[in-house]
Amino acid sequence: MNAIVAVSEDFGIGREGGLLFPLREDMRYFRRRTLGKTLIIGRKTLDSFPGGRPLPNRRHIVFTRDPAFEREGVTVVHDLAELAEAVRDIPEEELFVAGGGQIYRLLLPYCRTLYVTRVKAQAEAEVFFPDLREDPSFRLMKRSAPLCENGIRYYFCVYERTDTPALL
Numbered sequence: 001m002n003a004i005v006a007v008s009e010d011f012g013i014g015r016e017g018g019l020l021f022p023l024r025e026d027m028r029y030f031r032r033r034t035l036g037k038t039l040i041i042g043r044k045t046l047d048s049f050p051g052g053r054p055l056p057n058r059r060h061i062v063f064t065r066d067p068a069f070e071r072e073g074v075t076v077v078h079d080l081a082e083l084a085e086a087v088r089d090i091p092e093e094e095l096f097v098a099g100g101g102q103i104y105r106l107l108l109p110y111c112r113t114l115y116v117t118r119v120k121a122q123a124e125a126e127v128f129f130p131d132l133r134e135d136p137s138f139r140l141m142k143r144s145a146p147l148c149e150n151g152i153r154y155y156f157c158v159y160e161r162t163d164t165p166a167l168l
């Protein structure tokens with residue numbers, strides 16, 4: 001499966017239940033990549049969406065430990081076994097892990113491709129993505145030309161899992 005995320009220079013992703021950077025073009029990129037696909041998210045990320053509702057034209061699978069949790073338009077799962085059952089008939093390349101920190105950490109071992117918007121700015125974050133600079137199992141394969149919005153520079157990057165560990 002894939003993951004999609006926007007990170008600051010030190011891999012921060014969120015603060016006070018929201019995103020760190022309002023980047024319009026990055027939002028469009030997220031939309032383009034995920035339209036018609038399946039998002040796998042944590043309950044807190046669902047709560048961070050407008051009105052706490054799923055995004056249009058995407059299937060949502062939401063992790064919670066609350067056995068009573070329900071929300072219109074989403075599939076609820078409580079553990080990896082339930083996730084496996086929920087995605088059984090969906091091609092792997094149509095699955096996008098889309099946050100937040102807890103769910104990225106839980107599912108990164110199962111991800112093959114990571115769509116990472118790398119923002120060249122620091123921000124006070126409370127929630128982080130695993131630092132890919134310290135993870136030899138992913139390799140940067142593509143980086144877009146720089147984009148700039150409100151003085152903030154960023155790149156769309158694609159990382160792929162590699163079975164070949166780096167020597168150094």
Ligand SMILES: NC(=O)c1ccc[n+]([C@@H]2O[C@H](COP(=O)([O-])OP(=O)(O)OC[C@H]3O[C@@H](n4cnc5c(N)ncnc54)[C@H](OP(=O)(O)O)[C@@H]3O)[C@@H](O)[C@H]2O)c1
Nearest residue numbers: 005006014017018019042044045064065099100101102103
């Ligand atoms: N920069 C980005 O690209 C990006 C993307 C997405 C989100 N974010 C940000 O990330 C932040 C939210 O991340 P977060 O780490 O606080 O929360 P999260 O991962 O969105 O959701 C955490 C919740 O998921 C459920 N959960 C976690 N692990 C579980 C497990 N093993 N089994 C079953 N359920 C599990 C629990 O729900 P219950 O409490 O209901 O049990 C937990 O409270 C927000 O600031 C959001 O804006 C950033």
